[in-house]
Structures are given as C-alpha cells and as structure tokens.
Amino acid sequence: LSKKVQAIYLWWHKPVIDQELLQSLPNLKVIANSGVGMDHLDLKLVASFGVKMANARHAVSSSTADTGMALLLASARRLVEGYHVAISSGMEHCEADFLGVEVTGATLGIIGMGSIGYKIALRAKAFEMNILYHNRRRRKEQEEQAVGATYCEKIDNLLQQADFVMVVVSLTPQTRKLIGKREMELMKPTATLINISRGAVVDQEALVTALQTGVIRAAALDVTYPEPLPRDHALLKLKNVIITPHLGIKTDKATRMITEEAVENILAALNGLAMPNEVLPS
Amino acid sequence: MWYHEPVVNEELLQSLPNLKIVASSGVGIDHLDLNLLSSYGVKVSNTPFVVSTDTADLGMALMLASSRRIVEGYQMAVSPDTEYFPADWLGAEVSGATLGIVGMGTIGYKVAERAKAFEMKILYHNRNQRNKEEESAVGAIYCKKIDDLLQQSDFVLLSVNLTPQTHKLIGKRELELMKPTATLINISRGLVVDQDALVEALRTKVIKAAALDVTYPEPLPRDHPLLKLENVVITPHIGSATKKTRRLMMENMVESIQAGLAGLPVPNEVL
Numbered sequence: 358l359s360k361k362v363q364a365i366y367l368w369w370h371k372p373v374i375d376q377e378l379l380q381s382l383p384n385l386k387v388i389a390n391s392g393v394g395m396d397h398l399d400l401k402l403v404a405s406f407g408v409k410m411a412n413a414r415h416a417v418s419s420s421t422a423d424t425g426m427a428l429l430l431a432s433a434r435r436l437v438e439g440y441h442v443a444i445s446s447g448m449e450h451c452e453a454d455f456l457g458v459e460v461t462g463a464t465l466g467i468i469g470m471g472s473i474g475y476k477i478a479l480r481a482k483a484f485e486m487n488i489l490y491h492n493r494r495r496r497k498e499q500e501e502q503a504v505g506a507t508y509c510e511k512i513d514n515l516l517q518q519a520d521f522v523m524v525v526v527s528l529t530p531q532t533r534k535l536i537g538k539r540e541m542e543l544m545k546p547t548a549t550l551i552n553i554s555r556g557a558v559v560d561q562e563a564l565v566t567a568l569q570t571g572v573i574r575a576a577a578l579d580v581t582y583p584e585p586l587p588r589d590h591a592l593l594k595l596k597n598v599i600i601t602p603h604l605g606i607k608t609d610k611a612t613r614m615i616t617e618e619a620v621e622n623i624l625a626a627l628n629g630l631a632m633p634n635e636v637l638p639s
Numbered sequence: 640m641w642y643h644e645p646v647v648n649e650e651l652l653q654s655l656p657n658l659k660i661v662a663s664s665g666v667g668i669d670h671l672d673l674n675l676l677s678s679y680g681v682k683v684s685n686t687p688f689v690v691s692t693d694t695a696d697l698g699m700a701l702m703l704a705s706s707r708r709i710v711e712g713y714q715m716a717v718s719p720d721t722e723y724f725p726a727d728w729l730g731a732e733v734s735g736a737t738l739g740i741v742g743m744g745t746i747g748y749k750v751a752e753r754a755k756a757f758e759m760k761i762l763y764h765n766r767n768q769r770n771k772e773e774e775s776a777v778g779a780i781y782c783k784k785i786d787d788l789l790q791q792s793d794f795v796l797l798s799v800n801l802t803p804q805t806h807k808l809i810g811k812r813e814l815e816l817m818k819p820t821a822t823l824i825n826i827s828r829g830l831v832v833d834q835d836a837l838v839e840a841l842r843t844k845v846i847k848a849a850a851l852d853v854t855y856p857e858p859l860p861r862d863h864p865l866l867k868l869e870n871v872v873i874t875p876h877i878g879s880a881t882k883k884t885r886r887l888m889m890e891n892m893v894e895s896i897q898a899g900l901a902g903l904p905v906p907n908e909v910l
Contacts, residue, residue, distance in 0.1 A: 369726050419734035423757065427707050427733075430700035434881070437713050439874040443858065444866045459881045461692035483756030484696065585721050593717045600716040601709060602724040608707070610732040 360384055364623045366616075370397045379406045387626035389619035390636075392606060393417045393473075396528040396555060400638035411622035411634045414472065416614035421525075421605040422476035425553045428577035429521055432549050432599050433460045458520070458547065458574070461485050466519030468512065468535070469526030469554065470496055477523060478504035489515045516543040521551060528555035538563040541572055549575045553605055556582030565591045568598060579605050643670040652679045660899030662892040665879055666690050666746075668909050669801035669828060683909045684895035688745065689887040694798075694878040695749035698826045701850035702738075702794050705822050705872050706731045731793075731820070731847075734758050739792030741785065741808070742799030742827065743769060750796060751777040762788045789816040794824060801828035809833065814840040822848045826878055829855030838864045841871060852878050 359381050365372070365388045372378060374388060385408050390398070393414045403410055431437060434457040442455065465481045467474045470492040478488050481504075488506040490496075495508045509515040512535075516522060522544060526532045536550065537560035544550070550573055552559055561582060567573050575597040584603055592598055606615065618634065625632045640663045645651060647661060652675065660682040663671060668685050676683055704710060707730040715721055715728075738754045740747045743765040751761050754777075761779040763769075768781045782788040785808075789795060795817060799805045809823065810833035817823070823846060825832055834855060840846050848870040857876050865871055879888065891907060898905045 419758070420732055423703060423733050424707060426757075427700075427703035427709055430696060431704055431709050434697055434700050434874075434877060436700055436704055436872075436874060437710055439877050440710050440872055443873040443875045455875060455877060456880050456882050456885060457877065459693065459883045460696045480753075480756045483753045484699075485692075585716065585724060588719050588721070599709070599713055601712040602716045602721075602728070604707060604712050604728070604730060607729050608732040609729050610735070612729060 363387070363627060364389065366619050366623065367391055367398075374398055374403060376402065379403065379408065387411065387623050387632075389413075389622045391615050391619060394527060394555060395636055396557075400636065404638045409626045409632060410636045411619065411626070411632050412636050413615040413618040414634055416611055416618045417606045418472040418476050420608050420611040421473045421553055422480060424579055424601075424605045425473070425477045425523055425525065425551060426480050428551050428553070428579060428599060428601065429465075429523065429549070430460060432551065432575050432577040433458050433463075433521070437599050438596070458549075460521075463487070463520040464489065464518055465521045465523060466490070466509070466515040467506070468492075468515065468522065468524045469532075470506070471525065471527070473553075474523075474525040475500070475504070477525065478506050486521075489519060491515045512540070513543055516540055517545070519548060520545065521549050524550070524552045524554045524558055526554050526558060528557055532558050534558070534560045536560065536564075538567070541567040544573050546571055547574050549573070549577065551577045553579045556580045556584065561592065565595070568592075568595050575599075577601075579603055640664060647671060647676065649675065652676070652681065660684065660896055660905065662895045662899075663909075664888050664892060667800060667828060669830075671909075673909065682899050682905050684892070684899070684905050684907045685909050686888045686891040687907060689884055689891060690879040691745045691749055693881050693884045694746045694826055695753060697852055697874070697878045698746070698750045698796055698798065698824060699753050701824050701826070701852060701872060701874070702796065702822070703733055705824070705848050705850040706733050706736075706794070710872055711869075731822075733794075736760070736793040737762065737791055738794045738796060739763070739782070739788040740779070741788065741795065741797050742805075743779070744798065744800070746826070747796075747798040748773070748777070750798060751779050762791060764788045785813070786816055789813055790818070792821055793818065794822050796824040797827045797831055799827050799831060801830055805831050807831070807833045809837075811836040811840070814845055817846050819844060819846065821846050822850065825849070825851045825853055827853060829853045829857065834865070838868070841868050848872075850874075852876055 362382045363386045367390045387409045390412045393412050464487040467490040470490040489509050490506050491509045491512045535558050577599040579601045622632045662684045666687045734757050737760040740763040743763040762782050763779050764782045764785045808831050850872040852874045
C-alpha cells in the first residue's frame with residue numbers, strides 16, 4: 358500500500374509528517390494542507406524528499422475573519438457570561454449593572470495584515486472602528502484608505518492605543534511569543550486581546566498573569582498551546598477569558614472550499630503542472 | 640425609569656399628584672400606557688438614538704455567536720471531560736449568507752451596514768420602503784411581503800418596535816416559511832415572537848436555531864423549555880449594556896427631566 362501513496366491530504370496535523378513516514382512512502386509527490394498555517398510541517402525535511410507542499414490560503418480567510426469578529430464582539434459584550442446569567446437557575450432578576458464595553462467607534466489594532474487581517478479590517482470598518490495595523494510590510498495607500506487603516510511601524514504604538522488587539526500573524530521563529538509580558542503591559546488596562554493565529558504567538562504564562570492582575574481587561578482565544586489545554590490550566594478558570602476550540606475555519610462552506618483547493622493542488626502536482634498554492638521552504 | 644420599574648399604573652399616578660415627567664431608559668415604550676399618562680398631564684421621554692449602535696452590535700454578536708457555535712465551543716474548550724477537539728464539529732458560515740432584517744429603522748439599518756461588510760446578501764421588510772440611496776448604500780432589497788424574506792433568509796433578524804401590529808409577528812406560520820437551516824435573531828421585544836411556537840419549531844427542527852436578547856417575560860421562568868434547548872442562545876437583554884451608552888442614556892434622561900420640570904420643550908419627548 359505504501360508504494361501506492363502519491364498524495365497526502367493533511368487534516369488537522371494528522372498524520373505527523375516525519376522522517377519515518379516520508380521514508381516509508383517512496384512515491385509520495387505532494388502534501389496538501391487543510392488550512393493556511395504550515396508551522397506543524399518541517400518544510401525543509403519534506404522538500405528534501407522531493408515532495409511538494411500546498412496550503413489552502415484562499416478558502417480560509419473569510420471564515421477566520423468572521424471568527425475574529427465573533428470573538429471580539431462576544432468578549433466586548435460579555436456574551437458567554439450573559440448566556441450563563443440568562444439560563445442559570447439562580448437568576449431572579451436582571452442584573453442592571455451587567456455591562457460590557459463598546460465596539461462601535463473603538464480602536465482596533467490588527468497585528469498581521471495579510472488576507473485574513475485585511476478582511477477583519479473590512480468588517481471592523483463597518484462598525485466605525487478606528488483601525489491601526491502592524492505588519493512586516495506596509496500595505497499600499499489605496500488598500501489602507503479602503504479600510505481607513507493607519508500603519509504602526511512600531512508595534513508599541515499600536516498596543517498603547519488599541520481597545521482591541523487582534524493577532525493574525527503566521528507562526529514563525531520571529532512571531533513566537535510576539536505578545537509577552539512587555540507587550541501586554543503596553544496595552545491599555547481596558548483592552549482586550551484576541552488571538553486567532555497560533556497559541557505559541559502569545560506567551561501564555563504572561564497572559565494568565567496579565568488577566569489575573571488586570572493588566573488587560575480580557576482575552577478571547579481561538580488558539581492555545583497545546584490544543585486542547587491541560588484541564589487544570591489557569592486559562593480555563595478565568596472569568597475574563599473566552600476560549601474556543603480552534604473553530605476558525607470550521608464551517609461547512611470553508612471546509613468544502615479548503616478540500617477543493619487541496620484537490621486542485623494535488624491534481625496539479627500529480628500532473629506535473631504548476632500548483633496554485635505551492636509552499637516552498639524559505 | 641430603568642427596566643420597566645416601577646410599574647406606572649392608575650394607582651401610582653393617583654398617589655403622585657405632582658409628577659410631571661417619566662423619563663424611560665432605552666427606546667422601547669411598550670411598557671407604558673401613553674394615553675393614561677397623558678390623561679394625568681404627565682410627559683414621557685425615552686432615549687431613542689443613543690442605543691442604536693450597541694443594539695446593532697449585539698445583533699451581529701448574536702448572529703456570529705449562534706452560527707459559529709461560540710457558546711458550545713467555549714463549553715467544549717473548558718469542559719473537564721474534553722480530551723481532544725473533534726474534527727467533524729462545524730458551524731455555519733456568516734460571510735456571504737442571506738440576512739433578512741424585519742424592521743429597518745435606525746437599528747435595523749445599522750445592522751445592515753455591518754452585515755454588508757461580511758458580504759452578506761441583505762433583504763428587509765419594513766412598513767415603508769427606504770429610499771434608493773439608503774438601499775443601495777447597504778445593498779438591501781425590499782421585501783414588501785414578509786413571506787419572501789422568510790423563505791430566502793439564512794438569518795432572520797427582528798428589529799421592530801412592539802406595537803399591536805407586531806405582537807406575535809413571528810408565529811407558527813412565519814417559522815414554517817423559514818428555511819430549516821435558518822436562524823432567528825431577536826433584539827426587539829420578546830412579545831414580537833410567539834414563544835410557544837418558537838419552542839416547538841426549535842424542537843422539531845423547523846428552524847435550525849435562535850438567538851434571543853429579549854424574551855417574555857424577562858427573565859424566563861427557570862423551568863422554561865427555551866432555557867434547555869441546545870440550539871438557543873439567550874442573553875439577559877443587554878442590547879444597550881455598555882458603560883459608555885448607559886452613561887449617555889442617563890445624561891439624556893436627566894436632560895429630559897430637567898426640561899420637563901422647568902416647563903421647557905422636552906428633548907426625546909414621546910407623544
């Protein structure tokens with residue numbers, strides 16, 4: 358059987374692509390990933406076996422941007438807490454002092470203005486949010502103007518001004534623990550951190566401390582390290598944290614589009630044609 | 640007046656001979672008998688515009704939370720029994736879906752503005768059609784008959800005020816016209832929906848889900864079936880519940896009261 362395998366469609370990091378697996382599949386030509394992140398793959402190792410790789414970068418952007426907005430709104434308006442108040446058996450009266458923070462007109466700082474970050478900016482603009490962004494490269498003027506985004510060359514400027522900090526970078530050696538103690542202390546005490554990138558981009562221990570001591574107001578995380586977190590992890594117990602089970606792209610529509618994108622890439626690779634979303638080891 | 644208390648009835652009005660004005664928080668005034676108050680020469684004010692963006696924001700929050708299963712997801716993420724996240728656990732996409740807005744007043748229009756950025760197709764039903772510029776600014780299509788809206792929408796959002804005409808506007812018939820994959824979002828008043836019909840529709844999967852910031856009564860009795868249904872998200876009437884807006888509401892109310900006591904024209908007077 359192992360001689361027949363020419364393509365792998367990776368679903369949620371399984372199977373693990375290591376030396377052993379690659380050696381056992383002599384005719385493997387291509388690995389297509391179900392998503393955009395490639396941090397779980399050793400790109401150089403795979404390339405050394407002459408195997409091509411592809412991700413599904415177009416299919417993921419809208420659903421992930423929607424997830425970012427869903428978490429921002431849910432956190433700001435304390436939706437999950439509110440649900441528990443509404444259905445709990447102890448609720449005798451409406452709590453008149455159950456208050457959240459405003460989204461319309463607030464300042465959103467987007468860290469990582471790629472396809473997903475830009476779609477978030479498009480959505481946030483409709484909420485009349487003031488948009489700041491930090492990115493490796495500055496975007497073109499028309500792109501900035503279309504969403505009313507202001508470039509912050511230094512991440513510190515963004516952190517100090519934002520009411521909501523949205524992390525949308527890919528995980529690389531440069532972005533590992535990008536948001537740590539220093540960065541959180543630069544944030545406003547009324548600010549919310551939203552992470553839809555990778556758990557390892559945030560220093561989780563520093564985040565726990567920041568949330569416990571009111572250094573920042575709240576966090577909403579679709580991603581953690583690891584996933585799921587150990588059941589006794591401090592993040593699971595904090596009231597000012599919303600965690601979701603990496604559902605960024607988990608919709609029927611996105612799943613179908615991702616699979617279509619993967620199949621397109623696999624077929625191209627097997628036919629010796631140019632792949633639409635080839636990922637090369639940089 | 641906050642949260643409909645105290646109840647303003649004949650007894651109360653008779654006991655307060657010098658009452659000049661009732662300033663009500665929020666925009667809804669369905670809890671007040673305007674004719675009765677008028678007969679006692681008491682003016683009424685509300686806070687109509689300051690609540691609009693927060694309420695529209697909450698409408699979007701409920702739509703996203705429901706379709707992406709945020710509450711269920713949270714429970715899975717923190718549950719002591721969770722060992723892994725299942726691969727086949729999916730929500731429904733908001734981007735590109737069809738949103739039907741029932742009641743395109745200030746709040747409904749702000750919902751449309753936000754939904755447009757999610758590339759949603761927007762249908763709306765309203766007593767009056769909006770003008771062409773307003774419609775094209777948000778890409779909204781008028782449905783003169785509510786049935787057309789109900790049959791085509793993936794999300795039906797209610798943002799009408801409660802009047803005798805909108806009482807139980809959404810009942811068994813309307814729910815059955817909706818797609819079985821559709822979600823009902825209510826940010827108006829509990830009584831706009833026939834709650835018993837809603838429970839039945841959710842139980843029998845006539846519609847997929849509901850997200851309600853308002854119910855009748857508030858809060859619901861603790862044994863009410865809506866509290867137990869998996870495909871329902873309920874929030875405790877927090878449409879305008881942000882620090883900033885509540886302060887603005889209070890400022891508006893004080894302004895109205897001061898004008899009312901001084902015999903001056905009352906800002907935000909309800910006639």
